[in-house]
Amino acid sequence: MPMTISNDEILETIRMVQMENLDIRTITMGISLRDCSRTDTESTARAIYDKITKKAENLVKAGEQIEREFGIPIINKRISVTPIALVAESSSDQNYPVIAKALDRAAIEVGVNFIGGYSALVHKGKTKGDSALIESLPEALSTTERVCASVNVATTKAGINMDAVAQMGRIIKATAEATAHQGGLGCAKLVVFCNVPEDNPFMAGAFHGVGEPESVINVGVSGPGVVLNAVRKNPEADFGALASTIKHTAFKITRMGELVGRAASAKLGVPFGIVDLSLAPTPAIGDSVADILEAMGLERCGTHGTTAALALLNDAVKKGGAMASSYVGGLSGAFIPVSEDAGMIAAVEVGALTIDKLEAMTCVCSVGLDMIAVPGDTSAETISAIIADESAIGMINRKTTAVRIIPVPGKKVGDHVEFGGLLGHAPVMQVHPFSAQTFINRGGRIPAPLQALNN
Amino acid sequence: MTTKKENRVMVTVIGQDRVGIIAGVATILADAGANILDISQTIMQEEFFAMIMVVDMEGAKLPFDELKITLEEKGKSLGVQIMAQHEDVFKFMHRI
Structure with missing residues (x-):
């Protein structure tokens, strides 16, 4: 039987996995919890725990089996659920941390390292469930280990809910205080979004959107190391040739995501949703987006x-x-998460990379100010103003932006904070010392931009 | 796609060339009842030996997981790296 694939291609695949850290970053199973609403939080929490542990029973096992069959590492197996503010709203009481704890227990039971969806969508305003969820964030994030939370405060269609932006500044501060003994770790599990996608497999911002099916498999690919190597091999290429090299490489990386997604979907009997084509760095040397930018010259x-x-x-x-x-x-x-990318950390440490430059970079890439540690005495209003700026970029450019910022209690500019594992460590970065308090305290909504009027 | 095609794996051996590599791998495959469809070898970076085998697992008595572990252990004793991966990985990465 003839070999349809050339030796060079086979060896290229092996090199990408063995030497360039090609891996599948995450298989994320989305699970709808819309049928778990009960009349009190205790029963809702029980229904949620039962559904997740049943649906995701074989997720980790299937993931590991695929890893062995294909010889491609799958770093994380994760779960995203319907925004909890929607699920819990029918409860007569507002003891939402009970639900966060049930999510945490379910994650531990099925063996996933993160579960996302302790979330609320408040881009135009809040319901009582949204309010209760947001108020519960400091407690929920400080008393659980694996639960990830997100709040969508703006969209291109609705504008920016500045009341929610102001509140999130205070909530982020309170979450940092509640997890002060861990360097404000709770804030690393909390993302504030503009134009949040409903099928994102990456944490901490993943949740299972309301337009999604009962359950779904989404895959996030990785591979900065592979792209880095391809760029380094072409030091003389002009921009057209460079873009072409990156395209070829991205194609191959994404094909692995497609393969793994389809295999997981078939093994679990759950429909395949999407591949998320993100270049997701890790703290490992050579697995850095900053290194790619530097390799470009x-x-x-x-x-x-x-x-x-x-x-x-x-x-x-x-x-x-x-x-x-x-x-x-x-x-x-x-x-471009700072703490998860060794090249970004190094750039901050030598003074090359500032929060202002990061903000500019978020105009042309996905997400936003991600995993940024700032001094513990940064005011809630300043954090809100940072969120407002990012939301404005997302709203006007019809793209997703987000803020995951950690005001590290007791730390000042130049200090370091260690989060451990994939979350990495971060140098504490300078924020502007001038106040935005009067601006933030105006309250209300920033109206939807002209870009929203496209019907 | 036929079911037969789906049961093919690629066994790759990478390392310093030495006596007995092909014999060692072929013996394990024969014992497992896996049929070698094609073998080719090449030298990478003028130094490393790379051998690629296309193996049909259709009639294999040993499950893939166990065969993979046996091959990896053999690789350790020969001082080379032996990998077994489902053929789809390569087909998917380079072809639509």
């Missing part, structure tokens, strides 16, 4: 030219990836 990530380099990278990843998968979704773009 920048002395340090964060210097002038970084935004242009990132725009090229992000666009080429999407173009290559879009060809490789039947269904692309989620966030799909390069991530």
Whole structure:
């Protein structure tokens, strides 16, 4: 029987896995909890625990089996659920942390490292369930280990809910205080979004949207190391050739996501949702988005030219990836989380990368100000103003943006905070010392932009 | 796609060339009842030996997981890296 694949191609695949950290970042099972609403939080929590542990019973086992069969590491197996504010709202009491604890227990029981969906969507306003959920965040995130939370405060269609933005500044501060002994770790599990996608498999922002099926398998690919190597091999290439190289590489990475997604879907008898084509860095050396930007010819990530380099990278990843998968979704773009990317950390430490440059970079890549540690005495209003800026970028550009910021209690600029594992460690970054308090205290909504009027 | 095709795996051996690599791997495969459809070898970076075998698992007595572990252990005793992966990985990565 003839070999349809050349030796070079086979060895290339093996090199990508063995030497360049190609892996599947996550298989995330989305589970609808819409049928778990009860009249009190205790019974709701029980229904949620029972449903998750039944639906996701074989998730980890199937993931491990696929890893062995294909020889491709699958780093995380995770679960996303219907935003809990929707599920819990029918409860007569507001003891929402009981539900967070049930999610945590379910995650431990089925063996997933994170469960996302302790979430509320409040871009235009809050219901009583949304209010209760948001108020419960500091307690929920400090008394659980694996639960991830998110709040969507803005969309292009609705504008920015500045009351929610103001509140989230206070909630982030309170969450940092509640987890002060862990460097404010609770805030690393809390994302504030604009234009949140409903099928994102990546944590901490994953939840199972209301338009999603009963359950679904979404896959997040990774592979900055593979792209880095491809860029390094072409030091002389002009931008067209460079973009082409990245596209080819992104195609191959995404094909692995498609393969794993289809295999997991078949094994679990759950429909396949999307592949999220994100370049997700890890703290491992060589698995860094900053390193790719530097390999393109920048002395340090964060210097002038970084935004242009990132725009090229992000666009080429999407173009290559879009060809490789039947269904692309989620966030799909390069991530620039500071604490999870060794190159970003190094760039901050030498003073090349600032919060302002990161904000500019978020205009041309996915997500936003991600895993940024700031001084513990940063005011709630300043954090709200940072969220407002990011939301404005997302709203005007019709894209997802997010803020995951950690005001580390007791730490000041230049200090370090260690979160451990995939969350990495972060240098504490400077924020502007001038106040935005009067602006934030105005309250109300920033109206939907002209971009929303496209019907 | 036929079911037969879906049961093919690629066995790759990478390392310093030495006597007995092909014999060692072929013996394990024969004992497992797995049929070698194709063998090719190449030298990578003028130094490493790379052998690629296409193996049909259709009539295999040993489950894939166990065969994979046996091959990996053999690799350790020969001082080379032996990997067994489902053929789909390669087909998917390079072809639509």
